[in-house]
Amino acid sequence: MKQAVPVHILSGFLGSGKTTLLTQALDYYKESGRKPAVLMNELGDVNLDGMLVEDDVPMTEMLSGCICCTIRGDLGLELRELVLEHKPDVIFVECTGAANPMEMLDGVTDASLLTELELKSVITVVDAAQLLERHNKGVGKTYRLMQEQIRCATLLILNKSDLVSAVELAELQRVIREWNPVAPVTATVRCQMDITEFDRLDDAAGGDGRLPIRHIAEGSESDNQERSRQASEHDDCGHHACSGHHHEHHDHHVHDDHCSHDVHEARSDNDNAVLHHSHDHVMVYTHYFHGPVDSEQFETLIGKLPANVYRAKGILRFTDTASPFMFQYAYREMDFVKIAPKDELPIVAVFIGEHFSRQRLAAELEALERAAAVQKD
Numbered sequence: 001m002k003q004a005v006p007v008h009i010l011s012g013f014l015g016s017g018k019t020t021l022l023t024q025a026l027d028y029y030k031e032s033g034r035k036p037a038v039l040m041n042e043l044g045d046v047n048l049d050g051m052l053v054e055d056d057v058p059m060t061e062m063l064s065g066c067i068c069c070t071i072r073g074d075l076g077l078e079l080r081e082l083v084l085e086h087k088p089d090v091i092f093v094e095c096t097g098a099a100n101p102m103e104m105l106d107g108v109t110d111a112s113l114l115t116e117l118e119l120k121s122v123i124t125v126v127d128a129a130q131l132l133e134r135h136n137k138g139v140g141k142t143y144r145l146m147q148e149q150i151r152c153a154t155l156l157i158l159n160k161s162d163l164v165s166a167v168e169l170a171e172l173q174r175v176i177r178e179w180n181p182v183a184p185v186t187a188t189v190r191c192q193m194d195i196t197e198f199d200r201l202d203d204a205a206g207g208d209g210r211l212p213i214r215h216i217a218e219g220s221e222s223d224n225q226e227r228s229r230q231a232s233e234h235d236d237c238g239h240h241a242c243s244g245h246h247h248e249h250h251d252h253h254v255h256d257d258h259c260s261h262d263v264h265e266a267r268s269d270n271d272n273a274v275l276h277h278s279h280d281h282v283m284v285y286t287h288y289f290h291g292p293v294d295s296e297q298f299e300t301l302i303g304k305l306p307a308n309v310y311r312a313k314g315i316l317r318f319t320d321t322a323s324p325f326m327f328q329y330a331y332r333e334m335d336f337v338k339i340a341p342k343d344e345l346p347i348v349a350v351f352i353g354e355h356f357s358r359q360r361l362a363a364e365l366e367a368l369e370r371a372a373a374v375q376k377d
């Protein structure tokens with residue numbers, strides 16, 4: 001009998017390390033002579049993470065929306081096409097950090113009706129420092145989304161453990177255990193884990209109860225009450241209403257409608273502002289640059305970003321360097337890596353956060369562009 005293609009969902013809040021884990025997993029499969037494929041979903045309209053996936057890995061991009069709501073209907077077809085066209089040995093689905101993993105899980109299992117796929121794991125990458133900060137506050141939609149992502153996981157990677165103390169790490173492990181007593185938890189730095197774990201996950205028989213649906217459905221009474229409370233608090237999209245919220249497929253049309261109201265094109269206030277997508281409370285601002293900017297001025301601007309811009313990434317050209325750079329920013333940590341792209345790339349930066357002023361950010365970036373243009377003249 002033909003083997004169903006194993007699928008792994010990579011979940012986890014923005015900037016937690018999903019792509020870092022993905023690239024390691026892809027290398028592992030390739031080195032062992034197998035063919036991985038990737039379906040990547042981004043809130044913005046450019047896939048910067050996709051650049052970190054090598055060209056020999058078949059990849060489908062679903063941009064400008066979150067698979068868990070606006071474009072979920074396409075997921076099955078995209079997965080089917082990946083399988084028919086590339087015949088991969090394994091598929092990784094990387095969700096946007098704002099995705100509700102239960103909806104994703106629904107989407108992939110629906111897709112398995114169209115194609116021979118088998119969902120093998122939901123891996124949630126947790127940003128230790130972020131979880132600690134949000135746990136200490138103990139409230140907020142992001143905190144609850146992180147909670148849901150942890151609850152829905154079959155494997156938990158407690159990443160960025162270099163950014164917390166040993167005592168804090170132990171406390172986080174205790175908290176995670178409370179929310180999800182079933183999934184194994186591995187503390188990592190840069191998602192360095194025993195990557196052969198994927199072989200075990202791929203070989204595990206389907207329907208053996210290792211997928212999370214069961215333990216969520218069987219959660220304790222108090223857990224269930226808490227989850228229903230959260231579900232009822234949340235918006236019509238139900239993004240955070242993971243458990244006890246297992247929709248019938250037709251419900252999604254209703255959700256799609258609600259969600260699509262959140263997506264606005266915003267060319268009116270700024271030429272460069274191509275997409276303003278509000279995914280529930282999460283906002284995205286994509287800025288296309290007209291030319292290179294000064295690297296120091298850019299770093300200064302990023303260093304002064306308000307705390308509610310918690311993630312940014314981009315491809316940048318600087319007036320004072322020859323090669324372009326891939327830029328990453330996650331919760332106050334900045335990273336610039338030289339790249340040598342084969343094709344012409346846009347100069348672009350994507351900013352993700354909550355309730356920040358896109359206008360102000362756009363104006364600041366434009367000021368950098370103007371300063372660079374004046375310098376050039």
Ligand SMILES: Nc1nc2c(ncn2[C@@H]2O[C@H](COP(=O)(O)OP(=O)(O)OP(=O)(O)O)[C@@H](O)[C@H]2O)c(=O)[nH]1
Nearest residue numbers: 014015016017018019020097160189190328330335
């Ligand atoms: N300090 C520290 N940084 C890390 C660690 N793991 C990843 N990073 C950095 O965190 C940033 C985000 O990592 P990604 O792997 O792109 O995170 P992601 O979850 O794919 O991000 P989104 O696609 O935006 O949701 C990058 O700059 C990484 O280099 C870690 O363990 N410690």
